[in-house]
Amino acid sequence: MIQELINKQDNFELVGQKIVDILKTEIENQKTLALANGSNPLDWNLRIFYERSNAWEQYLNNTVIETPIVNVWLDNSSYNRNDSNEIEYQTAESTYNIDVYGYGKASADGSGGQNAGDLQASLNLFRAIRLVRNIIMASNYTYLDMRGVVSRRWPESISIFQPQLDNVNMQQIVGSRLALRVQYLEFSPQYTGESIEEIFATVISKETSEVLLEAEYDYT
Secondary structure: OOOOOOOOOOHHHHHHHHHHHHHHHHHHHHHHHHHHOOOOHHHHOOEEEEOOOOHHHHHHHOOOOOOOEEEEEEEEEEEEEEEEEOOOEEEEEEEEEEEEEEEOOOEEOOOOOEEOHHHHHHHHHHHHHHHHHHHHOOHHHOOOOOEOOEEEEEEEEEEEEOOEEOOEEOOOEEEEEEEEEEEEEEEOOOOOOOOOOEEEEEEEOOOOOOEEEEEEEEOO
């Protein structure tokens, strides 16, 4: 029987939460650096979410908010038997999707024309995915601040898509997905044997059944 209550989080959960933590922390840092540089900190602002299904739907309810949205969620995990120890740990690889959404509103260009909302959405999206990729792939986060658990992180792909609602493409909203592959260790519960206090040993001759030796070892 397993001796302890399993009340811990597995590392696949902690890695996802760490990605969110890194993004949130560094976005706030970028805004501070932008302000110190005399730039508009809102140009470095992102809203960070974790394991949401349709985080972008807030754009439908509040068109005042144009800040790009980032949502981090676990896609899949696999295990490498060759690099694992069947008793204590398993080497896992998980893909975390970092979905980024940009929203744009049409506006007058000041010369009688119009700035297209879908173009502004794409520009907001590109700014956001640029920030996300640079933060995650910065040398500071080679091991995602989990060295000893995480051994590698790598961006597999970036794809662009248009979110849909009821199978209809949403205008003025553009999405991008950064598929981040992370290699890390998962650990298993271990059996803890009882400490030996004493050992009694008796050596008997096979031929004559004579007792040749008796010994007692005290480990207390």
